[in-house]
Amino acid sequence: MKIEDRYDVIVVGAGPGGSRAAEVCAKGGLKTLCIEKRGEIGAPKRCAEGLSKSARERMGIELKPSWVSQVITSARVYAPNRKSIRLDYEGPEGWILERKVFDKDLAKEAARAGAKVMAKAELLGVKREDGEVKARISFHGKEREVSASIMVAADGVESKTARMLGLDTTMPLGEICSGAQFEMTNVKIDPDCIDFFFDQEMTPGGYFWIFPKGHDSANVGLGVRKPWSKKLAMEYLEEFVKNIEGLKDGSVVEVNAGAIPVGQLLENMVKDNLVVVGDAAHQVNPIHGGGIAEAYIGGTLAGETIVEAAKAKDFSEKFLSRYNERWWEQRGNRHKKILKLRQALESMSNEDLNWIVDYLDEEDIKKISKGASFAKLAQLLIKKPKLIMIAKKLM
Amino acid sequence: MIEVDKSLCLRCGGCVATCPKSALTLTEHGLECDKDKCVSCGKCAQFCPVGALKVKK
Numbered sequence: 126m127k128i129e130d131r132y133d134v135i136v137v138g139a140g141p142g143g144s145r146a147a148e149v150c151a152k153g154g155l156k157t158l159c160i161e162k163r164g165e166i167g168a169p170k171r172c173a174e175g176l177s178k179s180a181r182e183r184m185g186i187e188l189k190p191s192w193v194s195q196v197i198t199s200a201r202v203y204a205p206n207r208k209s210i211r212l213d214y215e216g217p218e219g220w221i222l223e224r225k226v227f228d229k230d231l232a233k234e235a236a237r238a239g240a241k242v243m244a245k246a247e248l249l250g251v252k253r254e255d256g257e258v259k260a261r262i263s264f265h266g267k268e269r270e271v272s273a274s275i276m277v278a279a280d281g282v283e284s285k286t287a288r289m290l291g292l293d294t295t296m297p298l299g300e301i302c303s304g305a306q307f308e309m310t311n312v313k314i315d316p317d318c319i320d321f322f323f324d325q326e327m328t329p330g331g332y333f334w335i336f337p338k339g340h341d342s343a344n345v346g347l348g349v350r351k352p353w354s355k356k357l358a359m360e361y362l363e364e365f366v367k368n369i370e371g372l373k374d375g376s377v378v379e380v381n382a383g384a385i386p387v388g389q390l391l392e393n394m395v396k397d398n399l400v401v402v403g404d405a406a407h408q409v410n411p412i413h414g415g416g417i418a419e420a421y422i423g424g425t426l427a428g429e430t431i432v433e434a435a436k437a438k439d440f441s442e443k444f445l446s447r448y449n450e451r452w453w454e455q456r457g458n459r460h461k462k463i464l465k466l467r468q469a470l471e472s473m474s475n476e477d478l479n480w481i482v483d484y485l486d487e488e489d490i491k492k493i494s495k496g497a498s499f500a501k502l503a504q505l506l507i508k509k510p511k512l513i514m515i516a517k518k519l520m
Numbered sequence: 521m522i523e524v525d526k527s528l529c530l531r532c533g534g535c536v537a538t539c540p541k542s543a544l545t546l547t548e549h550g551l552e553c554d555k556d557k558c559v560s561c562g563k564c565a566q567f568c569p570v571g572a573l574k575v576k577k
Contacts, residue, residue, distance in 0.1 A: 169530070171532055245548070247548055281533055282532070282533045282534060282537045283535075283537060285536065285542060285545060288542050295537065295538070296537045297538075298563055301537060301538060301567065303567055305569045351567075358569035359569055382531075382534075382569040382570055383569070384533055384534025384567070384569075
């Protein structure tokens with residue numbers, strides 16, 4: 126078991142984006158190394174583990190039973206006054222995954238395709254030299270230099286790989302949700318139903334969620350954002366849990382924190398010898414903060430582009446920019462639209478939100494949540510003078 | 521300079537994303553701050569979900 130001196134591709138990070146990119150590169154015949162700095166792929170999670178039916182369809186994969194901890198058939202949206210609208214679907218509308226099983230299996234897929242996957246291997250530094258990248262990697266306590274034609278930065282929200290190779294991925298505070306989550310057990314929940322609570326006082330700039338994992342367990346968390354949040358995400362979470370009857374006496378079996386990039390879409394995600402994927406490239410749905418499918422699709426598109434670049438023997442920014450074009454066509458333009466809806470919602474007060482929930486029905490919410498049409502919401506908002514400006518943003 | 525309370529840090533990495541000077545690095549040993557790069561702007565501390573970061577003057 127060893128890391129060699131040269132690969133065609135080095136993928137940094139074995140999350141869904143990195144493992145998928147490594148798999149596609151390896152299937153395309155490229156000598157691929159995928160390193161993961163953590164000792165255990167997929168753990169600790171920074172994720173509520175939800176995957177919707179439409180997201181799974183976009184990924185084009187079948188879910189293995191071992192990946193799924195809960196099938197979801199309903200969703201409930203709560204207004205600040207706790208009035209709720211429940212959406213019931215005919216079959217599975219989504220799943221709550223077990224990330225540490227799911228992520229590790231995707232890494233195994235990459236390895237089966239021929240990539241060398243190495244956990245507990247950390248990128249210490251990288252530079253560009255003679256048209257290649259030269260990486261310093263620490264593996265089992267030893268430092269070594271490995272070169273490659275191209276590097277995939279899929280090392281999450283804390284990625285510095287892109288910055289080391291000249292692409293700035295720094296995020297302004299207002300575009301990154303500060304998240305805290307408990308995986309709880311011995312709680313009273315509705316196991317088939319995911320809950321979303323909107324409340325600008327108790328979870329400002331984000332929302333609170335209950336994502337069930339079995340009949341008595343759930344990921345319970347929230348995201349908050351500046352400039353609205355005044356306390357720590359963890360303090361908001363403790364407060365919220367205390368206020369929910371079915372949760373307040375539960376036990377905590379895992380504590381997670383997370384940073385969710387919910388805006389600042391990157392027009393450019395490539396440089397010479399570099400492609401950025403997943404959270405590192407801010408590939409996250411800007412309204413609900415989901416990123417599993419986004420990263421996986423980013424990984425697919427990155428891998429396909431790299432295989433083409435290898436055939437053309439051209440790893441220049443100009444050649445690789447077809448990855449930008451494909452991602453923007455498939456996901457980015459849609460994200461931009463969804464971002465508008467989020468910006469509309471975040472400027473509303475609790476009173477506005479209560480009022481909206483009074484007027485919308487199940488079908489309206491289903492449509493809005495799918496991003497199908499914002500027209501209905503805009504038509505509603507226009508009825509209230511102080512919301513006209515927000516309505517205009519949606520048109 | 522930023523002081524990290526490693527007993528609180530859950531290694532989510534958001535602070536690294538907000539740092540305009542690339543002063544923070546999340547390694548397998550925890551969060552590290554390069555004091556030569558840090559300008560004590562406090563963005564990381566404002567982001568931190570658990571209050572693990574403090575600006576040290």
